[in-house]
Amino acid sequence: MSSSDRKMTEDETGDLKGSKKKQKKGDGWRSEGPKDPIAMLNSLPEKKQQEIQRALHLFSLGQGLPRTLQQARKHKYQFWETQPVPRLDGTGDGAVTHGPITDGEVSVREEPYSLPKGFSWDTLDLSNPTVLKELCGLLNENYMEDDDNTIRFDFSLEYLALKPPNWVDQWHCGVRVDSNQKLVGFIAAVPADILIYETEKRLVQVKLLCVHKKLRLKRMTPVLIRELTRRVNRQGLYQAVYTTVNMLPTPLSSCRYWNRSLNPRKLIEVNHPGAMQNMNLRRAVKFNRLPEVTKTPGLRPATNEDLAGIQSVLQESLCNFDLSPLMSLQEVEHWLLPRKNVIDTYVVEGNDGTLTxxxxxxxxxSRVLNHPVHTGLRAAHLLYIASTATDLADLMEDTLVLAKSKGFDVFSAFDVMDNCSFLEKLKFSVSDVSLHYYLYNWMCPTMSSDKVMNLPLPVFKDLHTEKKKGFSY
Known part of the structure; x- marks a missing residue:
């Protein structure tokens, strides 16, 4: 066990001993009811829960990670300084411009990393509906919330597409409480082939990282990352790609988050960041008006027969980007074939039947909390847009029309790929939140956001809701 792991275990064991002493002392007056702190919180009225969570958020703001490179250079990253990632001063452990920072280990640790007393590892069986439901519960209550605690992300069983071709069950890594088997932590990765400049690399994409909000000060996040790294290394892979709004050592690229209102009345009423704050309702409705019907000839929903054509159109775009996924036909089917309430894909078919x-x-x-009228929000987030014949702005405008007709309230996008060619033109508004791309154990020059192609389904960076994460790395 490493010294950091041993210290964490000792600290958390001490916390547990202290809590046991208090429990014995208070047994004489304690009323019957749930004794688990998490259960006690959940037993409170929802309004009271929100007050407590808002207070926790205000507390966590002082402990959050830096948001800019200038702040990051003054910050001590207790965990990341031990990892093979580029340093914030531009230097790294590797001696080459492109390539691994450290070579693959000769031997990989066989035993799992130690958890605090009272917790244990569990490889989640995501083919089990009960386990999936349990995971959704953890994510919905702990993954993301907005800053004023009025909007909470709502995961669905259908969305957790964590079993793409060549997936590995050991990479669905959970943490449970021994006493009641409650799931309190989860991290997941999926295999991916990525083009990094001219290098094709098989690595993993980290998809989800979630720790119960009551355990975030216990430094469980670094242990989750170490354990996932160990399990990935056991399969002979030593590189990873991941994204976060937090400034860590060191971003490969950074992009901004943009919103386009489709239902301005609702966005204003729930105070969504996608609403124009300097507009009254009447002006906002007029400003965001869209055509009633699409205008691109041959635009239609994608089907199974379109998979090869979709793959061809996307591959043709690869030469424009320095970071892009390389998807097999099976992966195109897994990530892009339309699925209700998960992914919508449309194609443009030319007169000769080929896709352009x-x-x-x-x-x-997302769930809207404590609102007298609205209970939920539907947001669409752009994944890919590519065309060899239609102007991207025209195709994107048609996409907005389609999304609005399907009941979405807001459309969001990153300023990656060629998206900047239409974002302002189509009245998207830029937010103050950035998303950063990172490579683990790989050194290469940084790149601008227009040289980055979205990674498949980057598991919900509904960024206005993720700013409050209080992890300590």
Whole structure:
């Protein structure tokens, strides 16, 4: 066991001993009811829960990670300084411009990393509906919330597409409480082939990282990352790609988050960041008006017969980007074939039957808390848009029309790929939140956001809701 792991275990064991002493002392007056702190919180009225969570958020703001490179250079990254990632001063452990920072280990640790007393590892069986439901519960209550605690992300069983071709069950790594088997932590990765400049690399894409909000000060996040790294290394892979709004050592690229209102009345009423704050309702409705019907000839929903054509259109776009996924036909089917409430993909078919364009967006559902009228929000997030014949702005405008007709309230996108060619033109508004791309154990020059192609289904970076994460790395 490493010294950091041993210290964490000792600290958390001490916490557990202290809590046991208090429990014995208070047994004489304690009323019957749930004794688990998490259960006690959940037993409170929802309004009271929100007050407590808002207070926790205000506390976590002082402990959050830096948001800019200038702040990051003054910050001590207790965990990441031990990892094979580029340093914030531009140097790294590797001696080459492109390539691994450290070579693959000769031997990989066989035993799992130690957890605090009272917790244990569990490889989640995501083919089990009960386990899936349990995971959704953990994510919905702990993954993301907005800053004023009024909007909470709502995962669905259909969305957790964590079993793409060549998936590995050991990479679905959970943490449970021994006493009641409650799931309190989860991290997942999926295999991916990525083009990094001219290098094709098989690595993993980290998809989800979630720790119960009551355990975030216990430094469980670094242990989750170490354990997933160990399990990936056991399969002979030593590189990873991941994204986060937090500034860590060191971003490969950074992009901004943009919103386009489709239902301005609702966005204003729930105070969504996608609403124009300087507009009254009447002006906002007029400003965001869209055509009633699409205008691109041959635009239609994608089908199974379109998979090869979609793959061809996307591959033709690869030469324009320095970071892009390389998807097999099976992966195109897994990530892009339309699925209700998960992903919508449309193609543009030319007169000769060949595909000349593709556009896809995935669904983000959020619960609206404590509102007298609205209970939920539907957001569409752009994944891919590519065309060899249709102007991208025209194709994107048609996509907005389609999304609005399907009941979405807001459309969001990153300023990656060629998206900047239409974002302002189609009245998207830029947010103050950035998403950063990172490579683990790989050194290469940084790149601008227009040289980055979206990774398949980057598991919900509904970024206005993720700013509050209070992890300590």
């Amino acid at each position: 364009g593709v556009v896809s967006f995935y669904s983000i559902f």
